[in-house]
Amino acid sequence: MSLDDRKLEVLRAIVEDYVATQEPVGSKSLVERHQLGVSPATVRNDMAVLEEEGYIRQPHTSAGRVPTDAGYRLFVDRLSRVKALSPAERRAIERFLAGAVDLDDVVHRTVRLLAQLTRQVAVVQYPSLSRSAVRHLELVPISSTRMMLVMIADTGRVEQRLVELPGPTSNDDVLDMRRQVNTKLSGQKMADTPPLVQALVDECPQEKRNTMACLASVLLETLVERSDERLALAGTANLTRGGVLDFQGSLRPVLEALEEEVILLKLIGEVEPSTTRVRIGDENEIDNLRAASVVSSGYGPGTTIVGGLGVLGPTRMDYPGTIATVRAVARYVGDLLAQN
Amino acid sequence: MSLDDRKLEVLRAIVEDYVATQEPVGSKSLVERHQLGVSPATVRNDMAVLEEEGYIRQPHTSAGRVPTDAGYRLFVDRLSRVKALSPAERRAIERFLAGAVDLDDVVHRTVRLLAQLTRQVAVVQYPSLSRSAVRHLELVPISSTRMMLVMIADTGRVEQRLVELPGPTSNDDVLDMRRQVNTKLSGQKMADTPPLVQALVDECPQEKRNTMACLASVLLETLVERSDERLALAGTANLTRGGVLDFQGSLRPVLEALEEEVILLKLIGEVEPSTTRVRIGDENEIDNLRAASVVSSGYGPGTTIVGGLGVLGPTRMDYPGTIATVRAVARYVGDLLAQN
C-alpha cells in the first residue's frame, strides 16, 4: 500500500506539531489543529499505516505518535518547502557580518550568528587549505638554528610553524630559501605542492640540502597534513533548551562528540558541490549523535567551495527554518570571501 | 566561640566525604569513616557550631550537612595540603606536552591535558600580547590597495590583519614600510609600542603619511586592543559528570558563561605573580557561575607570567588534587615556553 496524499499530509502535521510542542501528538488534537477534513478515526487509520511503514512510532501504547528518523527524512525530502528568510533576518545577517575585519573575525562572527539564528550549536570550518592556494610564504629567523615559517593562503588563512634547522644558518641563507620557496610555490594550489617541494630539495646545492630538506618536511606538514584542522564552535548552551528531553536524557555523548574535531569535520566538512545537506539521527554515523541532526552546507566565493559550516541540534528541530538559515549564511559568507 | 582543632577536623572530614560521595554527610557516618575519637553526639554539637558560623548547612532539616562556600574556602586555606603529584602523573604531563611543535599545538595539548587530568573544564589563555615583545613584523602585498600585516611575538604568537590602504601602493613602498616598522618596533614590549608607532607616522614624508597612518592604526589595534583575546577550551563534557546534581540543576548558565571569552578571561586571565588562585562559588563575581569554582594559575617562562590557565568545576570538587594539577601543568608549560 502506498502513501496517498492525505497520509503524507498527516505525517507533515505530526512532524510540525511535534516539533512545536515537544509532545507526542494524537489523532484528536491533529484534526483540531489542522484542516484535514476527516475525522480522528480516519486519521488513526492513516497513522497505523504510517507506523507500519516506519515513519512514526508510539513511545508507549496509548500515547500519541512521534516521528521516526525515517519520518523526518521523508518530511525534509518531500513535505517541506524551505522557508524564505524574512527581510529582517537578511538584514541581520548582513549587518552582523559586515563589520568583519579579518578571516578569524569572519569565522567567529559567522559561528555566533548561526548559533543565534538557529538557536542551536553552530560549527564553522575555516577555509580548508587543501582547497586554497599559497599566496605567500615567509621565513623569519628566530635564532641561528631556528626559524618560523608563516604561510598565507589566498583564502586569508595564516598558518605558522617553527622549523628546527639541522645546523647554524645565516640570515642570508634564510632569505635565499625564502626567495626560492616563494618563486616555486606562490600561487600554487595546495594540492599541487608536494612534487614542487620535492623539486626544491632536489635542486638545492649539496651543502644546503639538509637545511632545505628540513624546511621541506615542515612545509609538507603545514600545507597538506594538518590542512583542514581548524574549526570554530558556538552555541553549546543551546543544547540545554528543551530540558534534558532532547538527546535521550543526557548531553554527555553530544558534548563529547563536539570536542572531537575529527568528528565535526566529518559532519560538516564533507561537502559536495551540491546544496545544503541534512543528516538525521542515525544518518550521522556516530553513536554519540544518534539523537542529533546536522544541517550543513559548503561555502566559498562564487560557486567554489572552500569550507563547510552547519548546525547541530535535536532530531526534533525546525528543519525548514534551519535549512534556510544555514543556506543563507553560507551564501553571505561566500560573498564576503569573494570580496577579499 | 572559636573553632578548636577538632571542629576544624570535623569540617575537613565533611568536605572530604561530601566531595567523595556527593551526599550530605551525617554525624554517624562521619565517625565511622574517620578516626575522630569522639561520639556522634559530640560531632553533632560541633556541627551545630560550624553551621552557626556559616561553614556548613543542612539542605533540609534532618538531612546531613553540606559545606558552604565559606566552608570550602576555609578548607582550601587552612585544612588541606596540596597533594604532590605521583611520578606517573608527572611523566604523563611531560610525555603529553613533549611532542608539541608549535604554540597552537602547545596550547591545545595543554588544555586537553588539563581537562583530562582534572576531569573538569579546562581553559588556557594564549600568551597575552601585552606581556610579549614584538619579534618581527611582516607586510605582504595582496593587491595594490591591500596588504596583510603579520605580527610575530617572542612568545610564538602570530597575529594577522588585513590592511586597507588609502590608495595604490607599490611593492617597493611596502618593503620600505616593512623595514621601517621592523627597525622601530622589533624587540619592543607591546606596551611600549604606541608612542613608537606614532613616531613612525610623524617621521614619515608627507606624501606617504596617509598610507603609514593607515598601517599605524591597524598596528595599534593588533598590538594593543585585541591583545588578550585568544583562548582554548576543552572538557565541557566533564560538566555532565555527577548528573545534573552539580550546578544546581542546570548546565545552561555555565555553558553560557563558557561561551563568553570576556568572562573566561576575567576568571583565568587576572593572574597575580603569586601562586595558584582558587575562586569558590560566589567569589567568581558572575551570576552564572554561582555554583562553580575556578582554579587558575599564571604561566610563563621562568618566573615571568605571559598568560593564565585553569579549570572550572562544581564547588564540590577535589581542591587539593585540582590545585596540584593546575600548578604542575602551569609549571611544565612555562618550562616549555622557556625552551623556545
Added chain:
DNA sequence: TCCTGGCACTCGACTTCCCGGAGTGCCAGT
C-alpha cells in the same frame, strides 16, 4: 567543663495505590 548515650522528633525518599484522561484499535453502520 566537656563528652556521651539515650530518646523523641522531623522530614525527605521511596513505595503503593488510585484515578482521570488522552489516546488507541476495532467494528458495525452509512
Added chain:
DNA sequence: ACTGGCACTCCGGGAAGTCGAGTGCCAGGA
C-alpha cells in the same frame, strides 16, 4: 472509504503510608 461508538491501555500525578537517616536536647558521668 469514512465515521461514530466503545472498550481497553497505560501514563502522569496526587494522596497516603512507611522507612530510615539524621537531628536537637537532656541528663548523667569522667
